[in-house]
Amino acid sequence: MEIQAVRMDIPEGANIILGQTHFIKTAEDLYEVLATSVPGARFAVAFTEASGPCLIRAEGNDEELKKVCVKNLQAIGAGHVFCILLKGAFPINVLNQIKLCPEVCRIFCATANPLEVLLVRSGQAAGVVGVIDGSGPKGVESPEDVAQRKEFLRKIGYKL
Numbered sequence: 001m002e003i004q005a006v007r008m009d010i011p012e013g014a015n016i017i018l019g020q021t022h023f024i025k026t027a028e029d030l031y032e033v034l035a036t037s038v039p040g041a042r043f044a045v046a047f048t049e050a051s052g053p054c055l056i057r058a059e060g061n062d063e064e065l066k067k068v069c070v071k072n073l074q075a076i077g078a079g080h081v082f083c084i085l086l087k088g089a090f091p092i093n094v095l096n097q098i099k100l101c102p103e104v105c106r107i108f109c110a111t112a113n114p115l116e117v118l119l120v121r122s123g124q125a126a127g128v129v130g131v132i133d134g135s136g137p138k139g140v141e142s143p144e145d146v147a148q149r150k151e152f153l154r155k156i157g158y159k160l
Contacts, residue, residue, distance in 0.1 A: 050079025
């Protein structure tokens with residue numbers, strides 16, 4: 001077996017959600033979740049089949065995001081993985097609805113940070129074993145950092 005880290009392409013201003021799924025109707029069902037959750041959001045979803053024709057299925061309302069989703073899944077090369085790219089919305093707006101989708105088995109990450117997907121490749125195929133999301137900690141939050149965090153959350157409308 002070979003362990004590999006693959007960098008994901010996340011377009012400027014976008015967030016990515018990666019997860020594991022299990023059925024051919026994933027692309028349509030996740031499209032419906034995204035289309036009905038945040039009006040006006042731009043998005044794409046793609047997933048990889050793990051049997052039959054083993055195709056990458058893609059849907060969305062933004063052709064460029066669809067191309068990047070497909071490119072990311074080609075780089076991963078594992079079956080039953082989905083990639084969502086969002087613009088004009090954040091994962092917090094859609095994550096619970098995605099988790100409730102019957103085909104979704106698990107979420108690996110939801111981020112706008114630089115992202116590497118850790119893969120194990122065997123003679124059969126590849127599998128996602130984890131992700132590296134952003135950077136490691138550089139210190140502990142000071143009282144000034146706490147104040148800045150609280151101010152930021154209020155500025156973007158997530159706290160009163």
